Amino acid sequence: MGLMNSTETVADEKAVIAAAEQALADIAAVRSEVAKVIFGQERVVENTLLALLSGGHALLVGVPGLAKTKLVTTLGSVLGLDSSRIQFTPDLMPSDILGSEVMDQDDTGRRSFRFVKGPVFAQLLMADEINRASPRTQSALLQSMQEYHITVAGQRYDLPSPFHVLATQNPLEQEGTYPLPEAQLDRFLLQVDVLYPELAAERQILLETTSSAEAKARGVIDAARLQEIQSLIRQMPVSDKVVDAILQLVRSARPGHGNATTDKNVAWGPGPRAGQSLMLTARARALYQGRLAPSLDDVYALAEPVLQHRMALTFAARAEGMSVRDVIAGLVRQARG
Numbered sequence: 001m002g003l004m005n006s007t008e009t010v011a012d013e014k015a016v017i018a019a020a021e022q023a024l025a026d027i028a029a030v031r032s033e034v035a036k037v038i039f040g041q042e043r044v045v046e047n048t049l050l051a052l053l054s055g056g057h058a059l060l061v062g063v064p065g066l067a068k069t070k071l072v073t074t075l076g077s078v079l080g081l082d083s084s085r086i087q088f089t090p091d092l093m094p095s096d097i098l099g100s101e102v103m104d105q106d107d108t109g110r111r112s113f114r115f116v117k118g119p120v121f122a123q124l125l126m127a128d129e130i131n132r133a134s135p136r137t138q139s140a141l142l143q144s145m146q147e148y149h150i151t152v153a154g155q156r157y158d159l160p161s162p163f164h165v166l167a168t169q170n171p172l173e174q175e176g177t178y179p180l181p182e183a184q185l186d187r188f189l190l191q192v193d194v195l196y197p198e199l200a201a202e203r204q205i206l207l208e209t210t211s212s213a214e215a216k217a218r219g220v221i222d223a224a225r226l227q228e229i230q231s232l233i234r235q236m237p238v239s240d241k242v243v244d245a246i247l248q249l250v251r252s253a254r255p256g257h258g259n260a261t262t263d264k265n266v267a268w269g270p271g272p273r274a275g276q277s278l279m280l281t282a283r284a285r286a287l288y289q290g291r292l293a294p295s296l297d298d299v300y301a302l303a304e305p306v307l308q309h310r311m312a313l314t315f316a317a318r319a320e321g322m323s324v325r326d327v328i329a330g331l332v333r334q335a336r337g
Contacts, residue, residue: 016235020292023229027053027288029220030078036215037074038067039208040201047192047305048075048166050288052124054189054280055230057145057165059130059309062194063172072126072166080222082160084122088133090178094140098150099157115152120144123160123223127167131177141165142184162227182268182312189277190302191309229287236283237293245299245335246282250275252331253307259334265317265327270310277306300332 027049034045044060048071051058060068069085076083086097099118105111119125120141127141144150145165149158167188169180185191197205208215221229252259254269262269281302282294308324317327 053284056189081123083124085126130167190305
């Protein structure tokens with residue numbers, strides 16, 4: 001009996017390793033295909049893909065013209081996801097996103113209501129400039145992000161599976177915008193900062209995007225395969241050392257938990273959802289980079305994108321010119337020892 005259990009365990013381990021190796025190959029193919037269209041911006045592509053591989057949503061923050069929309073469109077093509085886009089404006093209503101009921105009349109004159117689905121019914125939704133919409137409209141989208149269904153006129157409608165939202169936000173022009181409340185920001189697995197490209201990448205952009213034959217991305221996997229990889233990531237083993245590092249890092253970012261720098265500079269810190277996000281994305285990063293288990297480096301590399309939108313500084317810290325990124329970098333240095 002003991003021998004049989006041992007044999008079954010070995011077989012299970014071999015099956016998991018084989019599944020992981022296939023996932024590594026698929027992820028490598030996805031990375032290669034995205035690189036044909038998006039030049040440079042490796043960190044942005046990596047973090048956005050990590051959010052999708054982890055089954056979550058991401059907030060892309062950057063000035064206009066940095067290919068945020070193109071990245072989302074490319075990922076939809078490469079991952080085989082049905083995608084749609086919403087341009088958020090101050091007059092956008094919840095029904096413009098979710099859909100609405102319309103009245104139909106049949107040949108006999110009988111009238112009935114029919115629900116017409118809105119653009120939220122997609123596997124990959126781009127919410128462009130999400131902070132331009134009113135809080136009411138933002139809430140409609142963010143509720144669907146959390147619950148994966150909507151309710152219209154008392155009727156529940158499930159969203160497609162998988163369902164991912166990649167929202168964009170301009171960090172500069174804040175006039176006429178409605179900043180996302182903290183509780184809604186927490187729904188995003190990662191905040192991905194999109195910076196200006198490096199010189200070599202910008203040169204390639206100039207040459208490649210102004211020629212007659214612009215590169216197009218092809219599909220590498222489909223939605224079902226993406227969900228298999230997402231399931232595999234949740235099964236990856238995480239050592240006690242990595243779990244302890246996640247707990248220490250997240251708790252040290254909260255005021256009143258024994259960290260003097262945090263107590264002085266942080267008004268409020270991340271909740272348990274930050275730890276969950278670190279656990280998932282650290283596993284995804286390990287697989288993305290060809291490893292079968294996450295390390296401490298994965299945790300520390302993801303500290304900023306996971307924590308920065310889940311923390312706020314005190315007025316005094318902001319007056320001194322300090323940023324949330326500075327605080328997180330200090331906490332990572334302390335954690336590394």
